[in-house]
Amino acid sequence: MTTAGSEQNKAPGSTGGATGMNVRDQIRQPLWLLAELTYSCPLQCPYCSNPMDFAKVKKELSTEEWISVFKQAREMGATQLGFSGGEPMTRPDLVELIKAARDLGFYTNLITSGVGLDSTKVAEFKEAGLDHIQVSFQASSEDLNNLIAGTDAFKHKIEMAKAVKANGYPMVLCFVTHRQNIDQIDEILDLCIELEADYVELATTQYYGWAMHNRDQLMPMKEQLNRAEAIAHRYQEEQKGKMKVYYVVPDYYEERPKACMNGWGNIFLTVTPDGTALPCHAARELPGMSLPNVKDMSVREIWEGSDDFNMFRGFEWMTEPCRSCDEKEKDFGGCRCQAFMLTGDATNADPVCSKSPHHHLIEEAVEAGRLESEKPVIEQKPLVFRNPKNSKQIAGK
């Protein structure tokens, strides 16, 4: 791909230095800051990755506190800032936060369900310097969507997607798929074409937080995935040059784990609504975390010096089979949170890996999903929706 070298004062003409963010030698710069502004959300998605006890969090960081976090992370090299939640649109100071982040030189990404977004707001965000909006959908069929989202949000989302496009943003749509909507993948993609989407991400539910609780009801079946993958590939071909379709194979059906967060404490920094800094948005659930807070320490102290961020850096912490594995530098042993949730020990290999002695747990989870799906509808476990009432009930137990 590259051409001429780039000797000093010689002709330009090489992209030799071009790399993505997934380069291990860029170790320990928090390139990516995920700002979970709030846990408030008008939706109740049962596959939400927020912690089950989110209702306990009462006090959110103030505008000034957030801007201070942005400044500190930016000084340490962060370039990407994701506004997430909950629903970030429920923060009344969102425009102010976008403007501050953009003025600091961040590439600003808004990750929204589109609820509460109208064309006036999109224009305001544009004016404030927002770079990118990703609208997430629950399904393509109105009924199913309303069921999954627990609210009547669907028509509105379509309007919002159009407003995003009208304001000159590339339209990036994200659909979280699972057993109950994945058979609609062709309808989903037709809808994307109708909306003139530029990018479509079909992301299979990952089992953290609420999604883990609902795993049996969300787990897609192998036949469903085969069909979905074939359809996704067909659309990828047909839409070449018009709409880019990303289809991600769910890790429960893989033989090797994902390189989670590109390595622990490597490029990702999440700050939760109350100011807790985490190496990934699910890490709060791991045992032994000291959960440093940006209100008590500088971002640099947390990133460089905290036990949490150093806990799984490098390879020393690994157990077998990871420790002696020749693929450890590729996937870092997979996801620590998944290893802990499934095996009880966060230093174990992610059981998604077929080399893991716990890989049977993945196969059993898939089987449990199948058994659940084969039950008569009336006997199936209901989905537990992510809302404050359920949060208090479950966390209170």
Next chain:
Amino acid sequence: MSEAIFKADSVPVLAQGYRFQWEPAQDCNVLLYPEGMVKLNPAAGEILKRINDKKQTVAELIAELKVAFNGADLDDDVYQFLEEAHDNSWIRAE
């Protein structure tokens, strides 16, 4: 090889959603795009900086680079880079 996108009178512009900027922490120019970053080597940075600064034809861009780089013979390199950058969806021809 597919047909070349860029000719002497084409005007290269950054693709929608891409932003060019100098990153002190990386000590290099970068392209930022949704959820990602490309670090640019000095040569790529020199070309993209000029594309970012003002709209001009490839011929004008090359002329400007020649002034900056002591009249170096860089036509082919620039054309090749532009095609690569286009293949990567960083730029488009206007």
